[in-house]
Amino acid sequence: MSERNGRADDAVVRMTGITITFPGVKALDGVDLVLRPGEVHALMGENGAGKSTLIKALTGVYRVDSGGITVAGQELRFDDPSQAQAAGISTVYQEVNLCANLTVAENVMLGHEVRRGPFVDWRATRREARRFLDRLNLAIDPRSQLSSHSIAVQQLCAIARALVVDAKVLILDEPTSSLDKAEVAELFRVIRTLRDEGVAILFVSHFLEQVYALSDRMTVLRNGRFVGEFRTDELPRRELIAHMIGRSGEALAGIEEQARTAVTVHSPRETPLLTGVGLGKDGSVEPFDLDLYPGEIVGFAGLLGSGRTEAARLLTGADRPDHGTVSWQGRPTRLSTPLAALRRGIALSTEDRKKEGIIGDLTVRENIALALQASRGAWRRIPKRELDEIVQKYMVALNINPPNPNALIRNLSGGNQQKVLLARWLATSPRLLVLDEPTRGIDIGAKTEIQRLVTELAADGMSVVFISSELEEVLRISQRVVVMRDRQKIAEITNDETVTSETVLETIASSGESAA
Amino acid sequence: MSTTTTPGRRPGALLREVTQHGLVWPALALVLLLLACGAKSPGFLDVALRDGHLYGQLVDLFRNSATPLLLALGMCLVIATGGIDLSVGAVMAMSLAVSLTYLDGAADPSSPLTVATALVLGLGLGVLAGAFNGVMVAGLGIQPFIATMILMVAGRGIAMLITEGQITTVTSPPFKSLGSGFVLGIPTPVVIAAAVFVLVVLAVRRTALGMFLEAIGTNGEASRLAGVKASSTTWTVYVIAGVLAGLAGIVYGAPTMAADANNIGLLKELDAIMVVVLGGTRLDGGRFHLGGLVVGALLLSALERAVIIFELPSQTTPLFKAVVLIAVCVAASPSLRSRLRTPRPPARSAARPAEVAA
Numbered sequence: 076m077s078e079r080n081g082r083a084d085d086a087v088v089r090m091t092g093i094t095i096t097f098p099g100v101k102a103l104d105g106v107d108l109v110l111r112p113g114e115v116h117a118l119m120g121e122n123g124a125g126k127s128t129l130i131k132a133l134t135g136v137y138r139v140d141s142g143g144i145t146v147a148g149q150e151l152r153f154d155d156p157s158q159a160q161a162a163g164i165s166t167v168y169q170e171v172n173l174c175a176n177l178t179v180a181e182n183v184m185l186g187h188e189v190r191r192g193p194f195v196d197w198r199a200t201r202r203e204a205r206r207f208l209d210r211l212n213l214a215i216d217p218r219s220q221l222s223s224h225s226i227a228v229q230q231l232c233a234i235a236r237a238l239v240v241d242a243k244v245l246i247l248d249e250p251t252s253s254l255d256k257a258e259v260a261e262l263f264r265v266i267r268t269l270r271d272e273g274v275a276i277l278f279v280s281h282f283l284e285q286v287y288a289l290s291d292r293m294t295v296l297r298n299g300r301f302v303g304e305f306r307t308d309e310l311p312r313r314e315l316i317a318h319m320i321g322r323s324g325e326a327l328a329g330i331e332e333q334a335r336t337a338v339t340v341h342s343p344r345e346t347p348l349l350t351g352v353g354l355g356k357d358g359s360v361e362p363f364d365l366d367l368y369p370g371e372i373v374g375f376a377g378l379l380g381s382g383r384t385e386a387a388r389l390l391t392g393a394d395r396p397d398h399g400t401v402s403w404q405g406r407p408t409r410l411s412t413p414l415a416a417l418r419r420g421i422a423l424s425t426e427d428r429k430k431e432g433i434i435g436d437l438t439v440r441e442n443i444a445l446a447l448q449a450s451r452g453a454w455r456r457i458p459k460r461e462l463d464e465i466v467q468k469y470m471v472a473l474n475i476n477p478p479n480p481n482a483l484i485r486n487l488s489g490g491n492q493q494k495v496l497l498a499r500w501l502a503t504s505p506r507l508l509v510l511d512e513p514t515r516g517i518d519i520g521a522k523t524e525i526q527r528l529v530t531e532l533a534a535d536g537m538s539v540v541f542i543s544s545e546l547e548e549v550l551r552i553s554q555r556v557v558v559m560r561d562r563q564k565i566a567e568i569t570n571d572e573t574v575t576s577e578t579v580l581e582t583i584a585s586s587g588e589s590a591a
Numbered sequence: 592m593s594t595t596t597t598p599g600r601r602p603g604a605l606l607r608e609v610t611q612h613g614l615v616w617p618a619l620a621l622v623l624l625l626l627a628c629g630a631k632s633p634g635f636l637d638v639a640l641r642d643g644h645l646y647g648q649l650v651d652l653f654r655n656s657a658t659p660l661l662l663a664l665g666m667c668l669v670i671a672t673g674g675i676d677l678s679v680g681a682v683m684a685m686s687l688a689v690s691l692t693y694l695d696g697a698a699d700p701s702s703p704l705t706v707a708t709a710l711v712l713g714l715g716l717g718v719l720a721g722a723f724n725g726v727m728v729a730g731l732g733i734q735p736f737i738a739t740m741i742l743m744v745a746g747r748g749i750a751m752l753i754t755e756g757q758i759t760t761v762t763s764p765p766f767k768s769l770g771s772g773f774v775l776g777i778p779t780p781v782v783i784a785a786a787v788f789v790l791v792v793l794a795v796r797r798t799a800l801g802m803f804l805e806a807i808g809t810n811g812e813a814s815r816l817a818g819v820k821a822s823s824t825t826w827t828v829y830v831i832a833g834v835l836a837g838l839a840g841i842v843y844g845a846p847t848m849a850a851d852a853n854n855i856g857l858l859k860e861l862d863a864i865m866v867v868v869l870g871g872t873r874l875d876g877g878r879f880h881l882g883g884l885v886v887g888a889l890l891l892s893a894l895e896r897a898v899i900i901f902e903l904p905s906q907t908t909p910l911f912k913a914v915v916l917i918a919v920c921v922a923a924s925p926s927l928r929s930r931l932r933t934p935r936p937p938a939r940s941a942a943r944p945a946e947v948a949a
Contacts, residue, residue, distance in 0.1 A: 412820075
């Protein structure tokens with residue numbers, strides 16, 4: 076507190092050098108965050124960058140290992156969330172954390188009911204609630220049940236609740252992810268009103284347009300590290316995206332040559348393996364067209380939430396499309412279930428390894444066998460000898476560690492779990508392999524191995540869709556790049572020497588600016 | 592025993608491995624209980640051969656274990672998928688009611704064809720009940736607890752409708768022998784339960800069904816994405832549980848030949864769940880152990896028997912069931928075990944190099 080004294084005073088929250096370590100992982104490493112009254116501050120970063128960990132440090136859910144938190148000039152150490160609330164920090168989460176089956180008034184005033192002796196004066200409580208709702212221009216009956224209102228209104232109720240506890244700092248964690256355009260506009264109006272009343276607002280969203288429309292400043296995190304604090308009007312989108320995604324290390328530079336030489340140019344005259352025409356699902360991804368050819372790697376580029384996962388799920392029977400048609404080898408077909416897709420030779424390795432990939436209680440061997448066995452049905456069990464060979468083959472080829480097929484998969488590291496899942500899909504001898512974030516959260520060595528493997532598979536005639544947040548990775552191994560933004564396919568680029576990550580970033584950013 | 596362990600392992604390692612096996616505690620409880628009964632009532636452990644049939648308290652114990660084992664087999668598969676079937680007790684009553692009502696109306700209740708038809712009708716009702724549960728759970732996505740509660744509550748009413756409010760009693764020696772007869776000297780229920788047990792083990796472990804059930808119970812969405820037909824497999828399992836409950840009802844009710852809609856199979860669903868838990872299968876789905884069911888079912892009937900032998904009021908039986916259940920679960924609790932183990936961490940790391948080398 077020397078010469079910076081003046082600034083320290085005008086900041087409501089000052090977090091400096093925040094470090095949080097989980098067993099074996101540094102979730103945050105020396106992160107700074109400054110929130111000022113009357114400003115909307117955006118917290119930016121890809122999945123796993125540490126945004127939610129930082130929010131949880133600020134709201135007292137996690138204890139910090141080192142670093143300091145100052146609120147209104149006072150050094151504070153939060154041991155539990157109630158202390159953060161007492162300090163005037165309120166949070167509105169992505170999923171509304173109110174009591175759906177209580178009334179609006181009960182939710183808004185919870186813990187602050189107007190009392191008369193030992194009893195609650197409900198009439199006065201409702202009147203109070205009405206007053207706070209009016210401040211947000213929310214004309215709803217305080218006696219109505221919260222769950223009878225839309226998510227947007229429920230979110231506004233959560234904000235009204237923050238007003239009741241007289242929050243100095245309001246944290247909005249992905250508040251717009253389930254709102255439509257009009258609702259977003261209404262929410263933004265409320266946020267701006269609060270900002271003008273002097274509340275410091277921390278806004279987290281993966282919709283770039285909204286961040287640019289609303290925020291005054293932003294703090295960017297990457298891999299648990301502080302990248303920088305910027306004024307929004309001084310930071311072009313392209314630079315922001317580059318900050319968020321980062322530059323991958325030189326360790327990977329070597330395989331680019333190798334992978335690119337393995338890439339062969341496909342002739343457009345061939346019949347595509349799979350053709351999607353006008354494929355789309357309401358509320359998930361806008362209709363798009365796509366052709367996939369044998370022996371070709373197609374990359375999907377785009378930020379988190381851009382619709383790349385949703386598109387992949389429509390191509391593989393994981394979700395049923397609301398619109399459009401799919402043709403397999405030129406013939407119209409319907410991929411109604413993952414099994415139907417699997418029987419045609421389409422495999423999807425999902426983004427969420429834990430929730431949608433591994434079967435934690437089963438062994439590595441069983442996890443590898445699962446998809447192949449499923450495609451054969453329950454009664455035709457894979458003979459032991461055949462399975463032994465398959466398991467052995469992939470455990471060696473993918474260098475799965477520990478080399479014990481009877482280990483439970485949940486005890487393996489993330490990278491090795493990913494390799495087991497790859498083995499599961501490769502064992503079904505797919506013609507089309509869709510890999511959604513196959514290299515997320517795994518170390519650089521395993522990453523390189525997987526990229527090399529994918530390149531080899533394509534060289535052998537497999538069609539591969541490769542989805543990754545890391546642009547360099549996508550560009551390194553794919554021949555075509557499908558660019559997605561805000562749940563739409565916005566471009567398809569043939570990946571030759573002229574294409575760099577800059578060009579792709581430009582595509583993502585420029586069409587966004589024209590729309591804004 | 593320590594002399595036979597792998598060199599380099601501490602003698603305690605084998606003991607620890609044994610105690611970590613899920614079945615040790617229930618098996619130990621069973622043996623202790625049998626020994627206690629034997630001490631209190633001499634002759635309890637004697638088995639005699641009379642008219643070519645096995646007789647004795649132990650034989651009765653096995654006979655009484657047949658019904659809980661049949662129920663638990665179905666229950667275990669359902670639990671493996673992360674579900675539960677509360678309706679099995681009521682299904683027992685319904686199946687028996689259907690079988691006995693048919694026999695009651697038949698011209699010759701003792702003819703083999705009539706008895707076979709009665710059996711098929713009773714089992715058929717079990718299939719229907721299971722199919723209904725399966726559709727509710729796998730088709731409509733209703734929580735298993737609620738979905739199967741429907742038949743648990745309504746089932747006895749249906750049984751009452753079938754018997755027209757009477758306790759139907761019939762005389763049909765061949766049907767009666769399903770519950771009280773002998774095959775090659777062994778009580779028929781024991782033979783039936785053993786045969787069904789082997790059949791289920793083969794159907795589940797010799798095919799990939801068991802792996803699919805465990806996959807569905809551990810991570811349903813991941814299984815679906817891997818191509819497993821999660822809903823139809825789940826449905827099948829409820830049908831199996833239904834048909835086994837029907838069979839259990841017939842075997843259980845045959846000795847008395849009285850279709851008492853209010854009392855047949857009353858609270859047996861809880862016995863079945865208890866047997867599954869005693870057998871070392873966790874209620875949250877995934878890994879399941881069929882072998883443990885045999886021990887669990889024997890332990891359950893040994894308990895019921897012990898209450899009589901020790902001349903305790905029979906109303907106290909549930910209390911003893913609860914005590915054993917708590918004891919076994921606490922002994923098998925991973926958190927308790929890890930707490931007991933923490934003061935001696937070197938033992939565990941010492942065992943590691945040997946395992947790696949092996």
